[in-house]
Amino acid sequence: MPDLQTPILDHIVILVSHESLLGISKQVDGQFTLAPGGNHADGLTTNKLILLPDGVYLEFIAFFDNIDPEKRRSHRWGNEQENTIIDWAFTLRSEEDFSAVQQRFKKADTEASYTDPIAGGRTKPDGTVLKWAICVPQQPHGKIVPGSLPFWCLDRTPRANRVPCEVEPQLTQHPNGVQGISSVSVHVPEGEASRFKGAYDAIFGGPWNYQVPSGSAAGTRSVSLSGGENSVRLVFRGLKQGKVELLPGLVFEIEGQ
Structure with a gap:
């Protein structure tokens, strides 16, 4: 049985324009059931979700059109390409378990590390306040492109409030039969895969599962790493083989x- 520090895939972040987010239900109609999201505590972004039966979710996130452009540019996702997966997150059963991950990084052959937990949250449309902490990858020299390494989303309020898969199971049932995410593949620029390998070894502390x-x-x-753009x-797991747009x-x- 995996130990308490085995990463749990939490969610996948897909950046869209605010206009696209408002019309996302039409885009996924007949493929996925859409779940409501909410506005983030920083006032810059809002989201909608697709909850999967395995408990992982897809987050469509958008910046509000009327925010200060400089505030968007300074946001870690503010300069990423819309209509793409820009980031992804792991979680753990308890925030306290993250210290073991940080300890592995201290012993690892890598310049990368993670910040200490940073408080975050959002308010759901029904008024429920969600609280969590995030830990983002960093390195002493230069920026780590979002998505090259996962960030961590550690709940400070019950995850079931943030991701109501068990409370509202009907939201996890999708016309295309998708049941979850089978694997994640990460591509980094040619020649940098070896640099990131040590960080992934530290994340998992063993096989990349x-x-x-x-x-x-x-x-x-499983997670795989290779060179490229x-x-x-993702590869989804479903009731039958196919493709989804x-x-x-x-x-x-x-x-x-």
Whole structure:
């Protein structure tokens, strides 16, 4: 059985324009069931979600159009390309377990590390206040492109409030039969994969396999790293094999059971 520090895949972040977010229900109609999101505590962004049966979710996030352009540029996602996966997050059963991950980084052969937990949150449309802490990757010299390494989202209020898969199971049922995320592949610029390998070894502390919130053992639940243009790709797990187009040009494989 995985130990308490085995990463749990939490969510995938997809940046869209605010206009696209307002019309996202039409884009995913007939493919996915859309769940409401809310506005983030910083007042810069808002989101909508797709909850998957394995407990992982997809987050469509958008910056409000009327915010200060400089505030957007200074945000870690403010300069990323819209209509793409820009980041992804792990979580743990308890925020206290993150110290073991940080200890592994101190012993690892890598310049990368993670910040200490930074408080965050948002308010749901029904008024429920969600609180969490995030830990983002960093290095002494230069910026780590979002998505090259996952960030961590550690709940300070019950995860079931943030991701109501068990409370509202109907939101996890999708017309295309997608059941969860089978694998994640990360692409970094040619020649940098070896630099990131030590960081991934420290994240996992062993084989690069993650858990999912539901505890399901289906799919490979693996992460791979290779050279290429910066990007994050997914393989979904579903009732039958196929493909799904999340956004125009953003197409992913569905691995049949």
